[in-house]
Amino acid sequence: MSFKEKGLLVVLSGPSGVGKGTVCKALRKRGTDLQYSISATTRKPREGEIDGVHYFFKTRDQFQQMIDQDKLLEWAEYVGNCYGTPVDYVRDTINAGKDVILEIEVQGALQIKQRFPEACFIFLAPPNLRELKNRIMGRGTETAALIESRMTVAKSEMELMQNYNYVVENDQVDKACDRIEAIVRAEHCRVDRLIEKYKHLEGDDGQ
Numbered sequence: 001m002s003f004k005e006k007g008l009l010v011v012l013s014g015p016s017g018v019g020k021g022t023v024c025k026a027l028r029k030r031g032t033d034l035q036y037s038i039s040a041t042t043r044k045p046r047e048g049e050i051d052g053v054h055y056f057f058k059t060r061d062q063f064q065q066m067i068d069q070d071k072l073l074e075w076a077e078y079v080g081n082c083y084g085t086p087v088d089y090v091r092d093t094i095n096a097g098k099d100v101i102l103e104i105e106v107q108g109a110l111q112i113k114q115r116f117p118e119a120c121f122i123f124l125a126p127p128n129l130r131e132l133k134n135r136i137m138g139r140g141t142e143t144a145a146l147i148e149s150r151m152t153v154a155k156s157e158m159e160l161m162q163n164y165n166y167v168v169e170n171d172q173v174d175k176a177c178d179r180i181e182a183i184v185r186a187e188h189c190r191v192d193r194l195i196e197k198y199k200h201l202e203g204d205d206g207q
């Protein structure tokens, strides 16, 4: 009996500055067996960011075209820029039995919940809001006005935590990675994922 387990879709989300990028990078460095989707965005590249590596950088028109052609699994406007997940990569990778992790903001995560409820939703939480602000300021990529708007968004984003399956506190990057790896391992054992695999045993007396 052939059973091909599909890959998991892991959605790692949470407020800007909580450390999503940092934690994903650390997971990559550890060699955690996850595939990383590259998002499309209309945001301008930051220093050192490479098109096709960090993001696919798009004009507004190009991004709109992707929406019109249904090429995005989800997309959201965030602090004045659009961000979206190319659907083909996610579909093909999962169908090939590999796990994909998306590092996205909360509106996009909620869209995926509508279309893909079986995905594994992880909310990365800061130890507290003061620490969150420190991290955004410490990164030094935003102006004072942008930091305030990101903090306003962050507070409302925290309230969406209840829509997720898991909350992982990012107090220390290594610990957050350990927790995420444990969640992914547990998700692979979920009955609703594996029940098909064992269906053929019904009526089989082992002879």
Ligand SMILES: Nc1nc2c(ncn2[C@@H]2O[C@H](COP(=O)(O)OP(=O)(O)O)[C@@H](O)[C@H]2O)c(=O)[nH]1
Binding pocket: 014, 015, 016, 017, 020, 021, 039, 040, 043, 074, 075, 076, 078, 083, 084, 085, 086, 103, 104, 105, 106, 107, 108, 109
């Ligand atoms: N919905 C959605 N959000 C994304 C996507 N890619 C990145 N983001 C999120 O967009 C927000 C802003 O990203 P960015 O400008 O790179 O800033 P940073 O992640 O805060 O350094 C972050 O919360 C990202 O997780 C995507 O494909 N879809």
Ligand SMILES: Nc1ncnc2c1ncn2[C@@H]1O[C@H](COP(=O)(O)OP(=O)(O)O)[C@@H](O)[C@H]1O
Binding pocket: 014, 015, 016, 017, 018, 019, 020, 021, 022, 023, 135, 136, 138, 139, 170, 171, 172, 173
């Ligand atoms: N556990 C942590 N402890 C202390 N600082 C952290 C931690 N995780 C991330 N940071 C720092 O917080 C800032 C924001 O992290 P980043 O990964 O860019 O957040 P996000 O992708 O969620 O917007 C960065 O300067 C990063 O080095």
